[in-house]
Amino acid sequence: MIDVASLSFSYVSELTGDRVEALKDVDLSADAGSLTLVCGASGCGKSTLMKALTGLVPQMTPGELDGVVRINGRNLADVALTDVGHLCSSVFQNPRTQFFCDTVAEELAFCGENYGRERATLRQQSERAAKLMGISHLLERKLATLSGGQLQKVALACALASGAPVLLADEPTSNLDPAAISEVREALKVLKEQGLTIVVVEHRLHFLRDLADQVLLMEGGRVTRRWSGAEFFSMGQAQRRSLGLRTLVDPGPPETWVGQGQVGRQENQVGQGQVGCQEKQAGQGQVGCQENQAGQGQAGRQEKQTGRWANQVGRQENREAAANPVRLSCRGLSFAYGASPVFEGLDADFPAGQITCIAGANGVGKTTLVRVLCGLAAPSSGSISMDGVPASRKTRRSACALVMQDTGRQLFSDTLAGELTIGASHASGQSGEQLLADFDLANLGERHPLSLSGGQKQRLVIAAARATGRPIVILDEPTSGVDARHLDSITATLRRIADEGAAVVVVTHDGEFAAACADRLITLTATGINCAREGDQQ
Numbered sequence: 001m002i003d004v005a006s007l008s009f010s011y012v013s014e015l016t017g018d019r020v021e022a023l024k025d026v027d028l029s030a031d032a033g034s035l036t037l038v039c040g041a042s043g044c045g046k047s048t049l050m051k052a053l054t055g056l057v058p059q060m061t062p063g064e065l066d067g068v069v070r071i072n073g074r075n076l077a078d079v080a081l082t083d084v085g086h087l088c089s090s091v092f093q094n095p096r097t098q099f100f101c102d103t104v105a106e107e108l109a110f111c112g113e114n115y116g117r118e119r120a121t122l123r124q125q126s127e128r129a130a131k132l133m134g135i136s137h138l139l140e141r142k143l144a145t146l147s148g149g150q151l152q153k154v155a156l157a158c159a160l161a162s163g164a165p166v167l168l169a170d171e172p173t174s175n176l177d178p179a180a181i182s183e184v185r186e187a188l189k190v191l192k193e194q195g196l197t198i199v200v201v202e203h204r205l206h207f208l209r210d211l212a213d214q215v216l217l218m219e220g221g222r223v224t225r226r227w228s229g230a231e232f233f234s235m236g237q238a239q240r241r242s243l244g245l246r247t248l249v250d251p252g253p254p255e256t257w258v259g260q261g262q263v264g265r266q267e268n269q270v271g272q273g274q275v276g277c278q279e280k281q282a283g284q285g286q287v288g289c290q291e292n293q294a295g296q297g298q299a300g301r302q303e304k305q306t307g308r309w310a311n312q313v314g315r316q317e318n319r320e321a322a323a324n325p326v327r328l329s330c331r332g333l334s335f336a337y338g339a340s341p342v343f344e345g346l347d348a349d350f351p352a353g354q355i356t357c358i359a360g361a362n363g364v365g366k367t368t369l370v371r372v373l374c375g376l377a378a379p380s381s382g383s384i385s386m387d388g389v390p391a392s393r394k395t396r397r398s399a400c401a402l403v404m405q406d407t408g409r410q411l412f413s414d415t416l417a418g419e420l421t422i423g424a425s426h427a428s429g430q431s432g433e434q435l436l437a438d439f440d441l442a443n444l445g446e447r448h449p450l451s452l453s454g455g456q457k458q459r460l461v462i463a464a465a466r467a468t469g470r471p472i473v474i475l476d477e478p479t480s481g482v483d484a485r486h487l488d489s490i491t492a493t494l495r496r497i498a499d500e501g502a503a504v505v506v507v508t509h510d511g512e513f514a515a516a517c518a519d520r521l522i523t524l525t526a527t528g529i530n531c532a533r534e535g536d537q538q
């Protein structure tokens with residue numbers, strides 16, 4: 001069990017010299033076999049609390065810690081950091097920061113090897129964890145070849161393989177597709193039944209319905225509200241929004257995200273349209289789809305039953321092709337790593353003035369696709385055009401602003417203000433100060449980007465992309481680690497960029513976000529095109 005009493009943590013800011021109170025008088029009690037959900041806005045202290053539960057604060061993060069943290073009856077202050085792994089396992093916000101080995105199998109065994117466990121025990125624990133997380137097929141894969149979502153599942157499996165009685169998970173679903181989120185939910189359910197004590201920090205909340213025993217809301221380093229799980233998930237929408245929390249309702253599978261009116265904007269241009277697979281000559285960017293059944297809206301690419309494909313679902317917003325010319329398009333696009341194809345024969349259009357979301361399972365090739373589109377990787381075959389003219393990789397790199405899935409890979413300056421000047425253009429029409437204010441970073445201009453929380457980093461790189469003023473903006477999972485208020489801010493910013501004429505392309509697993517902003521949806525699959533429906537009026 002976990003028992004936290006009067007926990008406070010403060011540190012001196014290297015930038016200002018001021019003392020920052022990250023945690024203030026936090027109390028937390030969690031019994032064996034329980035799941036505690038900790039939620040709240042980005043930067044409220046959730047991740048700091050998780051680090052305190054593992055001993056990383058203050059042993060690896062200098063500062064003053066007051067109060068007591070006990071795990072299974074042991075005061076963490078009396079436990080060597082090297083022994084904390086016997087008591088609890090962790091899943092970090094960015095899973096890449098917690099890996100040490102080359103392959104998945106080696107990583108799963110790493111913790112047990114360090115504690116001298118028998119080989120047979122290691123194998124049994126690793127195989128059980130891999131099966132529970134649905135990654136048995138990845139055991140021999142190199143970690144460097146996995147997608148962000150696959151890495152997140154590996155990190156969870158490593159935590160399970162450790163055999164520790166406490167699991168601490170910091171946003172474990174931030175990069176996962178809906179199917180993988182369901183797998184995480186089932187894994188947590190099994191672990192609860194086996195008696196593990198689980199603490200989850202999350203912005204995505206819906207998957208913990210009927211699993212969370214207690215819910216804590218943090219604000220400014222304090223726990224300000226507490227609910228039972230049943231009380232929390234019976235909360236009305238108005239109260240949820242007033243607390244700055246994201247949806248408590250499952251957004252459903254990708255085919256329901258656009259035009260279904262479940263979550264997000266209710267304006268006519270979004271909720272009143274048809275959902276369907278548009279013919280090529282309709283000008284809506286759907287290429288390679290053929291009507292199979294008149295009146296049924298069933299669409300499919302007949303000649304392609306294998307490889308990867310995209311199912312495009314469009315919002316009919318009475319936007320004519322002339323008003324939304326195709327800014328970026330690909331024909332017959334294929335990509336492979338050696339002899340292993342990632343996607344084959346892909347045809348897709350990305351109109352100016354619209355937001356196109358790309359969905360699909362973890363590892364299906366979404367990130368690879370956007371890397372090819374923006375010129376960071378060369379396709380195996382096929383062509384890519386801009387405004388109807390063949391575009392070289394160099395041309396596409398100059399025209400595209402990219403927000404990567406791992407934001408730490410594109411932070412280069414030593415201040416936030418400096419970050420916005422890299423690649424900045426007057427075409428954006430906004431000053432750096434205004435951009436920082438728009439993304440709730442106004443008072444952090446002189447902070448080092450790497451000192452920010454995960455959600456703050458996410459908003460910074462989106463602001464930097466906005467500053468470029470480029471005609472194509474591509475974002476890979478821009479809402480991972482983002483709270484409700486900033487999700488709304490990002491949605492509004494992308495809408496503004498699209499309304500100014502840019503083609504906005506977003507890779508996302510976030511149904512709540514896609515429902516709020518997407519004009520069109522492409523679902524990338526591993527087995528061919530799925531059928532789309534047409535004529536579903538709201």
